[in-house]
Amino acid sequence: MPELAAPLVEWYRENARDLPWRRPGFGAWGVLVSEFMLQQTPVNRVIPHLEAWLERWPTPADLAAAPPADAVRQWANLGYPRRALWLHRAAVEIRDRHDGVVPRDVDALLALTGIGDYTARAVAVFAYGDRHPVVDTNTRRVLARAIDGRSQPGPPSRRDLEAMTAILPDDVETAAVVNAAAMELGATVCIARIPRCDACPLRDRCAWRAAGYPDTGDERRKQAKYEGSDRQVRGAVLKTLRDAASHAVPLLEVVPDWPDPQQRDRAIDSLIADGLAEASDGLLRLPA
Template structure:
């Protein structure tokens, strides 16, 4: 297999974006918060929210002291509000089980709420400098193209970690850069739709390019439309709860004009089931 690490490292040093969590000494808590926010939310929307979050809660213990409701409110419109809940739970777990220090061990990280294969290794590598493969959706696309000669990666699997491991240098610091560089390349050059192969540092050794850019994309399942969905109803309810000045809203007033009353009730029930809301004397509020 051609050497991908060397050109990736050189390219990353030259042209990586200057992002907050890449600053020297950003800290493991900052990295952890950033990674949670970046789960399915674009970088540009995360940056301002991240800075506000860390200003309010500079440590896991600080967040753990406040109520989940505060986390959900601060999360604002970042999307997937359960991540705010997960982050709060993780903060409590870090305070109670790790003396307030974000763990370094991958298995300990994996045991935290909301932290999976990607985020655990991202923290261990980018915050602590340990040597692990870090694989996100960008990396999977870069590897699918440059190594496998395919236009799109297959479904995520445990094999992804081995595929990334195969291109990592032995040195931990260099390996961390290659991990970051693969993600960065997928984010800004080797993009899903219109890859900028002309400015790609590994174009000369890319299997997909060598094969003539075959379209190997398997038909993906189309996602249900958002308009009129349960998700939209949940989002509307939660927005009302976040914005409520008195932090509780009479159930009867809650998106009372929603077109589908049964969907409205379903949204409220599911939010309660998820721990994102709680009934309180005929009212609904964020979790205390």
């Protein structure tokens, strides 16, 4: 296997974006919040919301003391609002189980609501500087191309962690940079649609490039159509609740003109089941 770490590190030193969570002393809580927001939401949309969030809730205990409704409202239009609920639960867990301090141990992080393989290691590495493989969708694409000679990565797998571990240097600080560099390269150069191989530090050792850019197919599942979907109704219902000045909306006034009333009612039920809404006395509201 070609040596990938050295060119990645050199490239990252020159080309890393200046992002808020990379500032020295940003703090583990800030990193954790940023990672929650970055789960499936682009960087540029996250930044303003992250800053507002941390200004309002500078510590896990501050968020834990607020009602979940405030978290869901502050989440605004970032998407996947369950993440707001999960982040709030994680804050409560951090307060109750870790004395209000974001844990450093990967297994302790994994035990928090809303934190999986990626986020746990991202916090341990980027907030605390420990040595673990951090693998996100960008890294998986970079490794799939550079090492496996494929155009796109397959579905996420635990093998991804092993593949990243294989290129991680022993030095702790350099290992963190390699993790960040692989993600950054995938986010800005080795992008999904039209990669900018002329700007890639791995171009001379990339298996995919060497093989002539074969289209190996895309094993990832396609996103379901959004128009007319349950997700779209859920989003409309939740937006109504977020925007309600009175913090409660008569059920009859919740997305009243949706073309499929039964679908809308199912969506309301599912939001209640998820803990994102509460119903009483014919009113719907965010969770207190």
